[in-house]
Amino acid sequence: MNIEIKNLSKSFGEVSVLKNISMNIKNNKSTIILGKSGCGKSVLLKIIYQLINCDDGEVLYGKKKEIDIDTFGMLFQYGALFDSLTVAQNIAFIDHINGITSYKNKVLLSMKDVGLDSINYDKFPSEISGGMKKRVALARAIYKNPKVIFLDEPTTGLDPINSDMINELILRIIKKKKMTAITITHDIQSALKTGDEFFFINDGIVECHGNCNEMLKIKNLKLDEFLAGVKKLQKTR
Amino acid sequence: MDYIEKIGKIFFYLIFSIGKIIHFIFFFFKYSFKPKFYLKNNLKYFVDIFISSIPIIALTGFFSGMVLALQSYTGFSRFSAESAIPNIVVLTLTRELGPVLTALMISARVGSSIAAEIATMRVTEQIDALKTLNTNFYNYLVTPRVLSLTLALPIFVTLVDFIGVMGGYIVSVFRLGFNENIYLMNTLNFLSFTDYFSGIVKASIFGFIIAIVSCYNGLYSGKGSFGVGTATTNAVVTSSILILIFNYILTELFF
Numbered sequence: 001m002n003i004e005i006k007n008l009s010k011s012f013g014e015v016s017v018l019k020n021i022s023m024n025i026k027n028n029k030s031t032i033i034l035g036k037s038g039c040g041k042s043v044l045l046k047i048i049y050q051l052i053n054c055d056d057g058e059v060l061y062g063k064k065k066e067i068d069i070d071t072f073g074m075l076f077q078y079g080a081l082f083d084s085l086t087v088a089q090n091i092a093f094i095d096h097i098n099g100i101t102s103y104k105n106k107v108l109l110s111m112k113d114v115g116l117d118s119i120n121y122d123k124f125p126s127e128i129s130g131g132m133k134k135r136v137a138l139a140r141a142i143y144k145n146p147k148v149i150f151l152d153e154p155t156t157g158l159d160p161i162n163s164d165m166i167n168e169l170i171l172r173i174i175k176k177k178k179m180t181a182i183t184i185t186h187d188i189q190s191a192l193k194t195g196d197e198f199f200f201i202n203d204g205i206v207e208c209h210g211n212c213n214e215m216l217k218i219k220n221l222k223l224d225e226f227l228a229g230v231k232k233l234q235k236t237r
Numbered sequence: 238m239d240y241i242e243k244i245g246k247i248f249f250y251l252i253f254s255i256g257k258i259i260h261f262i263f264f265f266f267k268y269s270f271k272p273k274f275y276l277k278n279n280l281k282y283f284v285d286i287f288i289s290s291i292p293i294i295a296l297t298g299f300f301s302g303m304v305l306a307l308q309s310y311t312g313f314s315r316f317s318a319e320s321a322i323p324n325i326v327v328l329t330l331t332r333e334l335g336p337v338l339t340a341l342m343i344s345a346r347v348g349s350s351i352a353a354e355i356a357t358m359r360v361t362e363q364i365d366a367l368k369t370l371n372t373n374f375y376n377y378l379v380t381p382r383v384l385s386l387t388l389a390l391p392i393f394v395t396l397v398d399f400i401g402v403m404g405g406y407i408v409s410v411f412r413l414g415f416n417e418n419i420y421l422m423n424t425l426n427f428l429s430f431t432d433y434f435s436g437i438v439k440a441s442i443f444g445f446i447i448a449i450v451s452c453y454n455g456l457y458s459g460k461g462s463f464g465v466g467t468a469t470t471n472a473v474v475t476s477s478i479l480i481l482i483f484n485y486i487l488t489e490l491f492f
Contacts, residue, residue, distance in 0.1 A: 077362070140370075
C-alpha cells in the first residue's frame, strides 16, 4: 500500500512543528525519516498512524483516507509494553484481551522470529533487559501480520551491539514478511542498513529525499551539517 | 490589569477543564454501552480493588465506630442521655461517616493508584500502543475502573457500617458498661431502611466520582515524573473536594 502525505501541517500552541509536508511512501519499501531530535519526526509518524490529528493537509492510505488499524503495526521508541502483562500477553495482546487463550504456539513463533528465548514467555517487562523489551515490542508489532510497520527510533537506548542486532532483525523481518516499513531515526548506520529511501526533515519541512545508498553523495547544506554532526560524534567516541 | 488578566486566565482554564471533563464523561457513557466489553478484565479489576481495600476499610470503620461511641458518651452523659449512643452511632455511620470516610479512604488508596497508573501509561506511550492494537481506551481502562468503584463502594460502606457498629458496641459494652442486649436492640430498632439506603446511594455516586476524576487526571497528565505526580495529587484533591460537595447536595436530597 502506498501512503501519500499531502501538505501536512501541525502546530502545538504557537510552535509550528510540521510545515506543509508532502511525501510518498512506496509499497513494500523501507522508508527512513531522518532528522534531529525535536524536528517533528515522531509527530509526523503519529499523524500518519492517526494517533494525533493534523491541523492541515491529508494522508491517503492507498486510495482511502481512513486507516485500517489491523493492517498496521508500530514499534514504539521505548517499547510501550504493558507493565502488568507478561511477555506472552503483551505479544498476543489482541488475543489475550478478547479472551482467546490458544495463542501459545503463535507467540512462541513470534518470539523465535525476533530471537527471543522461550524462557521469557511468562516474564514481566520489568524482568527483562532493554534490548529484549525492544524485541518483545517488535514481536507485538508483527503479531497481527501487518502490511505496514512503523518503527519509532528502534535503536534508541541500546548499545551498539544490540542496535546492530535490532537493525538486522528489522531488515530480516520486513523482507521476509514483505512489509512496507516507515522508520524514524537519527541513527545514520541504522538508516543506511535498513532503508531503501529516506526523507530528511529539518525545521518542520522536508529538506531533501532520495535513495539511502546515495544519501552520503547528496549535496544539501542541512543534510551535510546533520551528517557531519553525527560523524563528529562518532569520532569523539 | 495584570490581576484581571490572571483572573481571566483562571476563569477560561476552569471553563475549559469543565468542558473537557464533560466530554470525557460523555465518551465514557458512549463506549460503556458499545462493544467491545472486556468482561474478564472488568472482573479482575473489581476483585483486585476489592481485596486490596478491605483491610483499610475495616480499620476505618472499626476505629470510627469506637471513637464515635466515646465522643457521644462525653456529650450525652452531660444531660443523662447515654441511652441515645447506639442510635447516634448507627445513624451517623450509615448516613454520613460510613460513605464519606470510605470514599475519602478509597480516593487516597485506589483513586491515586488509578491516576498514577494511567498517567504512567500516557507518559510511556502505552495509551498510544492500545490504539495501535485496535483497543479502545475507554473500554479497556476507564469502564472497568468506573464500574468497579461504583459497585464496590456500596459494598465497602455496608462493611464499614457493620464493623463501625461493632466498634461502637465493643467500646460501649466493655468500656462504658452498657448492657449488650439493650445496645444491639437500640441499634436495630432505630435503624430504618432509608438510613442505610441513603448511605448506599451516596457511596455509589462517590465511587463514580473517584473513578472518573482519577481516570481523567491520568489521561490528561503532563509529561515525565512531575506530570505523573501532579496527576495523582490532582486526582485525590479534586475527588475529595467533590465528595464533600456532593455529600452536602445528597444529604439535602435525603433530608
